[in-house]
Amino acid sequence: MIIRTTIFFCSIGVAFTALIDQVRFRGTWLKYYDGQQDYTTYAGAMIGCQKRGGWLAMPKDKNFNDAVANVAQGRRAYIGGTDILGEGRFEWNDGDTVEWANWYSGEPNNGGNNEDCMDINIDVKGKWNDRPCEFLLGYVCQIPDNxxxxxxxxxxxxxxxxxxxxxxxxxxxxxxxxxxxxxxxxxxxxxxxxxxxxxxxxxxxxxxxxxxxxxxxxxxxxxxxxxxxxxxxxxxxxxxxxxxxxxxxxxxxxxxxxxxxxxxxxxxxxxxxxxxxxxxxxxxx
Known part of the structure; x- marks a missing residue:
């Protein structure tokens, strides 16, 4: 069951949109953050999710991956996996090895020998890419419902x-x-x-x-x-x-x-x- 809610912020002056969309999936809230407050590096994305009581989304199967891609509205966003501990050996932030994968064609390619972090929705909705960890992006958190x-x-x-x-x-x-x-x-x-x-x-x-x-x-x-x-x-x-x-x-x-x-x-x-x-x-x- 998926319960979707979209939150809009309206104010006079400059808008600082943070929470763009959220969806409840498998007892977990997937929340997509972007905009001036939450356009950040991979480390900033991890800390942002941690402060909210969760962690960067870890789509370990197709259905979870589809939910993450949808809540990010097809935009590129950080997800919780890296190969920073060993080139080509991608792991999720909870220590699990990335087994099911949904890489875009030709990825991961470690372009410039400096692409250790993962994002989703690269050209094709739901597809993954490796990119430099200092690149600024929005991100998707998964936060336990209970x-x-x-x-x-x-x-x-x-x-x-x-x-x-x-x-x-x-x-x-x-x-x-x-x-x-x-x-x-x-x-x-x-x-x-x-x-x-x-x-x-x-x-x-x-x-x-x-x-x-x-x-x-x-x-x-x-x-x-x-x-x-x-x-x-x-x-x-x-x-x-x-x-x-x-x-x-x-x-x-x-x-x-x-x-x-x-x-x-x-x-x-x-x-x-x-x-x-x-x-x-x-x-x-």
Whole structure:
């Protein structure tokens, strides 16, 4: 189900249009920002989304990509993927490898050996391009519809002592424990994380930031900072209980003996498993 709203700003004098359009898709708000206030670099786009409680849109399949392209009204806009950590190896900002792709013909081409960031709607609606990260563009954010509820379902676990390790090994350490390195997106998350760490000998811990691409981030009583990525430090892992559940509301045409499909998506860390039941009996297909 897609609910679309278009917001118009009207004022006397100079217009500073920011939010151009928004659409709710799969339990997430896709919001397109452009204009004098939000025409920015890739780093500025990441920070802009982070400040709004989300992250740059990551269209990992065709339907999500179509929704992002539409909310951007066919205009070029930044999306959340780069190959800044390894030329030709594009990753989404949440660390996932870009598997499904929708590149424009001949892209990515790393023109001028300086194109590490991704935008959408290059000449053809929905097609991707790689471009210099300092180029000024609008951008599309994806913001969880139930962000407030999500913040109340996070469980933090501190690993210190012999578990102290480097930043990158810390990320793998958490993943192997079906969690993730504690994710801080804004000051609200910072305060929540610090409150969730039950450690009287509070020190410096590895965490991760949405807008981080190359920096290795830490948190302590003094707030957020960075450290040598290979320095052994304690770490904070977190799990997020399922907080988003959406079942497709399309009205399928049912015929006896024929198949039909109902989609269900749920969010959380680790990714929750979804099972279907009919009249109390498990439905395997």
């Amino acid at each position: 962000k407030a509820l999500a913040s109340k379902t996070r469980k933090f676990t501190v690993y210190s002592g012999r578990n102290a390790t480097s930043y990158f090994k810390a990320k793998d350490f958490c993943v192997k424990r079906r969690s993730r390195l504690a994710l801080l997106g804004n000051n609200e998350h910072l305060q929540e994380t610090m409150a969730g760490i039950d450690d009287p000998n509070l020190t410096e811990y590895w965490v991760t930031l949405r807008e981080d691409v190359t920096a290795c981030s830490t948190v302590s009583d003094f707030g957020l900072s960075t450290a040598n990525c290979f320095q052994p430090l304690p770490l904070v892992c977190e799990q997020v209980a399922p907080y988003g559940l959406e079942i497709s509301k399309e009205e399928a045409t049912l015929e006896v003996g024929s198949d039909f499909r109902i989609d269900c998506t749920a969010s959380g860390v680790p990714v929750p498993q979804v099972k279907w039941y009919r009249d109390g009996a498990y439905v395997p297909h």
